[in-house]
Amino acid sequence: MNKIAFIGAGNMARAIIIGLVNSGVAAQNIMVANPSEGKRLQLEQEFGVLQTSDNLKASEFANVIVLCVKPHFIEDVCSQISQAIDITGKLFISVAAGTTVAQIQAALTKESATELAPVVRVMPNTPSQLGLGMSGLYPSKEVTAEQKESADTLMTAVGKVIWLETEAKINDVIAVAGSAPAYYFLFMEAMEKHAITLGFSAEESRMLVQQTAFGSAQMVVQNSDLEISTLRGNVTSKGGTTHAAIEKFKEQGIDEMVKNSMNAAIARAEEMAK
Template sequence: MQQKSICFIGGGNMAQAIVFGLLKTGYPANLITVCDPNEDKRSLFTEKKVLFSTDNQTTVEKSDVMVLAVKPQVASDVCSALSAVDFSEKLVISIMAAISVEKITALLFHADNIVRVMPNTPALVSTGMSGLFARANVSMEYKQFAESLLQAVGQTCWVENESDMHTVTAASGSSPAYFFLFMEAMQQSLLNMGLTVQQARLLVQQSALGAAKMVVENPTVELATLRQNVTSKGGTTAAALNVFNEKQLAQIVEQAMLACVERSKEMEKLF
């Protein structure tokens, strides 16, 4: 990928996942600066030769690309504090949930090149999934840079309408937590049935990995078919699935994803 100087505003969980994922691809550490007021974060980055600063403005001024990776709640304050920076020759990538391009444009001076991204933490293990959105005015060069940045740590999917970023959040940004919750519940159940923590963890994680790999490596096979292939008539799997179906797992999942989308819409108005 093209090499540009990138600064991350915010060095929390998601920024770390992207930065450390990027380093694994060989992206030069000295082209990345992470800005965070929390000094405790410094050594996390500097021990990997990534630059660290507590001075957002000076760092942004020196960078080609700014990645906004702070919480949506502080987006306005963080952007307003950068009002002296001219963004006309810079690419702004925002990974903040629910913060619209319109909002960022209003807060930053001449920020014409904004790409919104909804990544997820598996970027850390080069298996991220990111949804991307840019308005029509953003140049192909900037769109391609944003795409290659996220492709360095996983896969990408563009959406044409910004409103779809709410939906994407339910599918990429938040969804690893759904799978972790499911695995936690399986692990707890195995512990309750007398297995050790190590046994339970190994059984759950390897089965989850295997199932995900089956899906990825059989793109033409329906998910339902993969499920049916495990489910013998009158057998053990059918007994388990009957419980999920009786408890309406599909409806629970839909309600959860809708709640995620609704919260994203609410946050767009709040922050």
Template sequence: MSKNIIAFIGAGNMSRAIIAGLVANGYPAKNIIAANPGMGKLEALQQEFNIQVTQDNVQACAQAELVVLAVKPHLIQSVCQQLAADVDLTLKCFVSVAAGVNIAPMQSALGFAAPIIRCMPNTPSQLGLGVSGMFASNEVSEEQKQLASRLMASVGIVQWLSSEAQIDDLIAVSGSGPAYFFAFMEAMQAKAMALGFDKQQARALVQQTALGAAQMVVENSGEEIATLRENVTSKGGTTQQALMTFADGGLPQLVDKAMQAAKDRAIDMAKDNA
């Protein structure tokens, strides 16, 4: 990988996940700097990964070629304004991992048409199993795009999107998606306990079943997911009865409705932060 300096503005879980992935994949720790108001998270990052740390956003940004904006969405514009006031941003590229903040208001806050990449990673990135949807503004160079790809590939797979609007679609699928599966697993665990398994047993059964099912999808990429479902479903058997119950309860329609609601909320958040 290149020796570009990467600055993280914000030292939360996502920054930590990306930094861990970068270092594990051989990116020089000395070329990574994290900035955060409080020293607690910074000291932990420095101790674990031997990166540079500072409580000064301006100092971190001034050193970097790629600046990762990893603060809460409502803070993005004020952080951009702070950086624009005190740093020459001409040759810098920004990667925003904040949901619901479009490129246009960030460029406005930075004071010029800055190269900005919007990135929507999900929480399994903390395990290196994430999905990151990415969209680059017209000002982003191919070299900057490649560096951003390497950045996020360190914590999972990267999908480049053809329009910024697709970020909202991706939020509905993979951004919010882990919680859908957690909710389903939570309901299965509750029923397993009602059937007589203790909490530990119920969790072990549910989590291993979910892990095995997901891995079967991964290992059988040439098969439709529907085919894998059909392979488990014997005519007149227990699985068919359960799946018929899901269908009668409108599960496909409910999933559709829930994912649309997530997308609609993402659109509303972008309007709020415009």
């Protein structure tokens, strides 16, 4: 049975921890480390996971260490851990955007050491907290088959996974899945705002938007044999109201807008890795 440490108790750690506990992973096999106490105490109270302010204590406890701090803290956290404890046999999983395997391994390597630590980069998303996550995973070559299985099991517990052939694909997964819940939220926010200006109450607007988004996503999931464009076509009567709206989206360059926005996420991830 793996013992799992989360370094950082923020949004992404919380999403994965909730998903793991709800999928049946024993809370006593999870320890979360975070400098301030609010978020880790809340996770302890809500889900019974172990918690500490001490990254080293959590790292000693675990054989799988999930790095869930902001990208600019990853190297410091890794150096802190590798300088203080024996990391032999431990698997490191990093969810950080724009921090490469090489950067993580360099920070995990003591001056005298030559062996590189096994690192799996994972790009998850926050629907992991509902067991509906989508993650891309990339292993360094030091990762054993058993460790790969552990990473797969961990992330499959909170959603679907794909394994990537190259590390660069992690940035593409950020654009398509990691950052993407925010795109859908932005779209829903815009619809909700306009529903309110059309005169619906805040509650009505929220319900109209969320139920339509939920139903539409379910239709995509439950009709996997149909192209998404076919589902759209089924709503779009020739010369009708949907047609009018869709034409307006197209006229305003929706494909270009989506492409450029996704590419901006990739460019930012590449920039962060420099």
